[in-house]
Amino acid sequence: MDVTQNMNVQKRWMQLPRDIVIGHGVIDDVKNVCADLKLVDNALIVTGKSTRKIAGDIVHDSLVDSGQNVEMIVSEAASMKEVDRVRRQAVDSDVEYLLGVGSGKSIDVAKLAATEIEVPFISVPTAASHDGIVSSRASIKDGTKTASIQANAPMAVVADTEIIANAPYRLLASGCGDIISNCTAVLDWQLANRLQNVPFSEYAAALSSMTAQILIDSADTIKPELESSVRMVVKALVSSGVAMSIAGSSRPASGSEHMFSHALNKVAPIPALHGEQCGVGTIMMMYLHGGDWKRIRDALKIINAPVTAEEMGIEDKYILEALVLSHTIRPERYTILATGLTPDAAEIVARKTKVIS
Numbered sequence: 001m002d003v004t005q006n007m008n009v010q011k012r013w014m015q016l017p018r019d020i021v022i023g024h025g026v027i028d029d030v031k032n033v034c035a036d037l038k039l040v041d042n043a044l045i046v047t048g049k050s051t052r053k054i055a056g057d058i059v060h061d062s063l064v065d066s067g068q069n070v071e072m073i074v075s076e077a078a079s080m081k082e083v084d085r086v087r088r089q090a091v092d093s094d095v096e097y098l099l100g101v102g103s104g105k106s107i108d109v110a111k112l113a114a115t116e117i118e119v120p121f122i123s124v125p126t127a128a129s130h131d132g133i134v135s136s137r138a139s140i141k142d143g144t145k146t147a148s149i150q151a152n153a154p155m156a157v158v159a160d161t162e163i164i165a166n167a168p169y170r171l172l173a174s175g176c177g178d179i180i181s182n183c184t185a186v187l188d189w190q191l192a193n194r195l196q197n198v199p200f201s202e203y204a205a206a207l208s209s210m211t212a213q214i215l216i217d218s219a220d221t222i223k224p225e226l227e228s229s230v231r232m233v234v235k236a237l238v239s240s241g242v243a244m245s246i247a248g249s250s251r252p253a254s255g256s257e258h259m260f261s262h263a264l265n266k267v268a269p270i271p272a273l274h275g276e277q278c279g280v281g282t283i284m285m286m287y288l289h290g291g292d293w294k295r296i297r298d299a300l301k302i303i304n305a306p307v308t309a310e311e312m313g314i315e316d317k318y319i320l321e322a323l324v325l326s327h328t329i330r331p332e333r334y335t336i337l338a339t340g341l342t343p344d345a346a347e348i349v350a351r352k353t354k355v356i357s
Ligand SMILES: NC(=O)C1=CN([C@@H]2O[C@H](COP(=O)(O)OP(=O)(O)OC[C@H]3O[C@@H](n4cnc5c(N)ncnc54)[C@H](OP(=O)(O)O)[C@@H]3O)[C@@H](O)[C@H]2O)C=CC1
Pocket: 047, 048, 049, 050, 051, 052, 054, 078, 102, 103, 104, 105, 106, 108, 126, 127, 129, 130, 131, 132, 133, 135, 137, 138, 139, 140, 148, 163, 164, 166, 167, 168, 171, 174, 273, 274, 275
């Protein structure tokens, strides 16, 4: 008998970060983490325009002081062009590893470039705005697709709570929206498993749901400029990232609410932040699931994350357009949106959940 035909013995390969360091001032530990991973020379730092001054230069100087040869590149967009630019510089300089120091854009560009040239990557986020700071996913715009693609997980994550607490609070609240969105992502995954027998991981789903529940229950402890709040959100983002690594896909943390956010990125002239859109999407998708959407809305309100189109700075008409478009974003991923919402159904869900007035 060919035992590999038995689903229970199929090979699974889960890629997780090896070192995760969270705390006050841990930016100074980047060099120690590199030493722990035996990454002792020839680094390339990818950072952003503002985050260079906040963290990029610190990491650069600290690695140089420890005797490493370090180059730095400032990246302004999470585009394929930028990934190619970083990859070329990394190859030309024969770098041993890459670091993404900054926001989601810098981390994704470094993560994908490192994956392509098969070198280790270290994530040093300056904001806790979404779970991409930890995960094995990279979201790079290539003109058509908006959803993330599989990449190598960071070898290490170094999250300095002092730096993240000083980032604009909006970014932290956005991270909370991304975590809370796990609620509907898991419901969608369960639905797809029941209706289409798609592979489902109880462990990944349980970790993802539990992470969102803990955050919802602790919503009143999330406050601006508080390192304890940052610690809680970063730990939740780590858990979400781990859930995705266990699943081998973004399923545990991305369902219909993420499809709504990706659709909004396509139609809205100026989209809001990823986690803000996912949070609002979760309210509406929870309504469609027949679940407790008011609890989601209340938690987001307590955190001071947007719960309406107006609070996201997006006109109502784009919310409705995105709702109708959402199911086309990733047709292979079955969710509560199924074959899509009609324009009148979209208007009902958006009005009933008070996303539009
Ligand atoms: N990989 C994944 O799974 C996921 C990836 N994404 C992607 O991530 C990106 C969004 O990331 P997000 O972090 O929300 O937003 P951005 O990467 O757009 O960053 C938002 C802004 O905040 C600034 N910033 C970051 N940290 C600080 C700080 N400490 N102080 C002051 N300013 C700061 C950034 O500066 P600077 O200009 O220096 O960068 C940037 O201007 C998108 O490209 C999205 O597609 C989203 C979700 C999941």
